Amino acid sequence: MSSIFTKIIAREIPSEIVYEQENIIVIKDIQPKAKTHLLIIPKKEIPTINDLDESDRELIAEMFFVAKKVAKQLHIDQGYQLHFNVGKKGGQEVMHIHLHLLSEI
Numbered sequence: 001m002s003s004i005f006t007k008i009i010a011r012e013i014p015s016e017i018v019y020e021q022e023n024i025i026v027i028k029d030i031q032p033k034a035k036t037h038l039l040i041i042p043k044k045e046i047p048t049i050n051d052l053d054e055s056d057r058e059l060i061a062e063m064f065f066v067a068k069k070v071a072k073q074l075h076i077d078q079g080y081q082l083h084f085n086v087g088k089k090g091g092q093e094v095m096h097i098h099l100h101l102l103s104e105i
């Protein structure tokens with residue numbers, strides 16, 4: 001079964017899309033925990049960071065470059081947080097990796 005993020009990427013369910021490029025989409029978190037709360041999501045459905053393999057190196061790096069780019073575009077690049085939750089016991093609810101970007105600016 002596809003993750004909720006795969007459904008968002010496929011436009012099967014609505015979401016506020018902030019940015020998109022070939023392999024990555026950025027959406028607004030539906031339950032923001034900061035003034036700005038975005039999710040940087042690879043289109044490839046990888047359940048958790050523990051499931052990464054060598055071929056995902058570039059994709060993971062790209063996620064951080066997208067974070068940098070979007071933070072600059074939104075003028076929040078003076079201060080923000082980036083984090084991954086890993087596994088149910090690490091607070092991960094959606095089993096499709098995503099980088100949280102949070103800012104109070």
Ligand code: AMP
Pocket residue numbers: 004015027028029030031032039084085091092093094095
């Ligand atoms: P995590 O706990 O790291 O798996 O984070 C999942 C995040 O996805 C949470 O912050 C949720 O609020 C967010 N979320 C869940 N469903 C949606 C959705 N349909 N659109 C946007 N964000 C969502």
